Amino acid sequence: xxxxxxxxxxxxxxxxxxxxxxxxxxxxxxxxxxxxxxxxxxxxxxxxxxxxxxxxxxxxxxxxxxxxxxxxxxxxxxxxxxxxxxxxxxxxxxxxxxxxxxxxxxxxxxxxxxxxxxxxxxxxxxxxxxxxxxxxxxxxxxxxxxxxxxxxxxxxxxxxxxxxxxxxxxxxxxxxxxxxxxxxxxxxxxxxxxxxxxxxxxxxxxxxxxxxxxxxxxxxxxxxxxxxxxxxxxxxxxxxxxxxxxxxxxxxxxxxxxxxxxxxxxxxxxxxxxxxxxxxxxxxxxxxxxxxxxxxx
Numbered sequence: 001x002x003x004x005x006x007x008x009x010x011x012x013x014x015x016x017x018x019x020x021x022x023x024x025x026x027x028x029x030x031x032x033x034x035x036x037x038x039x040x041x042x043x044x045x046x047x048x049x050x051x052x053x054x055x056x057x058x059x060x061x062x063x064x065x066x067x068x069x070x071x072x073x074x075x076x077x078x079x080x081x082x083x084x085x086x087x088x089x090x091x092x093x094x095x096x097x098x099x100x101x102x103x104x105x106x107x108x109x110x111x112x113x114x115x116x117x118x119x120x121x122x123x124x125x126x127x128x129x130x131x132x133x134x135x136x137x138x139x140x141x142x143x144x145x146x147x148x149x150x151x152x153x154x155x156x157x158x159x160x161x162x163x164x165x166x167x168x169x170x171x172x173x174x175x176x177x178x179x180x181x182x183x184x185x186x187x188x189x190x191x192x193x194x195x196x197x198x199x200x201x202x203x204x205x206x207x208x209x210x211x212x213x214x215x216x217x218x219x220x221x222x223x224x225x226x227x228x229x230x231x232x233x234x235x236x237x238x239x240x241x242x243x244x245x246x247x248x249x250x251x252x253x254x255x256x257x258x259x260x261x262x263x264x265x266x267x268x269x270x271x272x273x274x275x276x277x278x279x280x281x282x283x284x285x286x287x288x289x290x291x292x293x294x295x296x297x
Contacts, residue, residue, distance in 0.1 A: 012039050017151055018091035021140045029278075030079035033241055034192060034227070034234075040118075041069035041089045042161075044136060048083025052076075054120060055185050056226040061121070066136060068118035074185060074192070088139055095159060107166060110173075117172045119165065128168050135161045187212050188226055192234075199238050200262045205231055239263065240276045247285040254281050 012020040018039070024030045026048075034053060045063040052059040052067065053076040061067075063083075069075050071092065079085060092112055097104045110116035122132055135157055142153040165171055194211045195203065208231050209219035223231050239261040246257040255266055258281075263269035273281050 012037070012089040012091075018094055019143060019151075019154060020089050021086065021143050022089065023086040023140075024079065024084065026082045026084050029081055030077070030083055030085065032077050033237055034074055034076040036072055036074045036189065037089070038071050038091070039089045040071055040092045041067075041075075041087055042136065042139075043067040043069065043077070043087040044085060044133075045079075046084040046086065048085075049080045050083060050085070051078045053228070056188060058228055059121070064124050064133070066122045066132060068120060068122075070114060070117055072114075074188060086140055088143070090158070095155060095162075107162060111162070111171075115173070118162075119170045119172065122170075128164065128170060131164060132161065135164065184226060188223075191223065191231075195235055195238055199235065199242060200260055202262070203235055235262075236272050237276065240273050243269070243273060243281065244277065244284060247281055254285075257281075 012018060043066070045061060045065045045067070047063045050061045050063070052061055053074070054067070054069065055073055055075070063085075077085075092108075096108055096112070107116075111118070122129060126132075138157045139154055139161075142150040142157065144150075162171070190211050191208055194208060198207075204216075205220055206216045208223070209216040212219065212222075214222065220231060223229075223234075227234060229237070243257050243261045243263075246252060246260065247254070250257075252260075258266055258269040261269075263272075270280060273284070277284055279287065
């Protein structure tokens with residue numbers, strides 16, 4: 001199974017500067033489905049309550065907090081009404097040095113090959129919080145200026161964040177071991193990739209189980225245990241999110257969008273859409289002129 005089908009479609013930054021900032025400033029609820037990307041992501045939970053999924057583990061979080069999502073980590077996030085958050089997504093290679101030195105050897109290379117990992121969550125109760133929040137705040141602030149000098153400062157502040165965590169013993173040395181948890185994560189990536197590739201078609205539990213060469217009944221229990229959702233629930237979530245994107249980005253008829261996203265029964269599509277989004281598809285199209293940008297990450 002080609003894992004590229006699980007990756008989101010968004011391009012983060014440009015070839016010249018592989019760095020992007022995303023924000024959600026309280027326009028209703030906030031939701032990003034399970035996905036992964038090669039880039040590193042830092043998420044700042046500014047206000048509100050959040051439900052976070054990272055590598056098949058679920059976290060209930062209250063702001064403020066910083067989340068550090070590593071390359072390849074499966075993650076999703078849901079924020080309640082009026083929540084506020086922002087995130088930076090970047091290619092860790094942008095911090096590499098052309099001249100190979102001890103910093104590259106001891107810090108950057110281990111972060112790139114993931115023999116050293118960033119802490120998953122840092123909250124306001126952590127002793128490093130105040131300085132870490134200050135350093136992180138400068139990153140999106142400088143990025144918005146979009147000048148050569150500001151881009152240099154973005155890199156400098158990211159390096160300072162990692163240096164600060166390094167000197168405070170917050171970087172996690174995991175070596176190069178591959179354990180059972182990693183195998184489970186790779187299995188889920190394969191299944192989610194299959195769903196992303198085939199959401200517009202009829203998908204059965206047997207089809208998804210076949211990706212991992214499992215018995216369908218065992219697969220359903222396995223998937224639910226790791227993701228907290230049944231395979232059918234997840235397929236419907238993906239289809240509704242795809243439909244929401246079509247509703248915002250195109251003028252196509254709702255019935256055509258429903259069929260494109262794998263729904264042959266219009267009534268069932270409307271019911272599933274309202275359950276997930278809280279409004280009818282037609283109402284969503286009218287009200288989501290700006291909110292959809294938060295779903296591109």
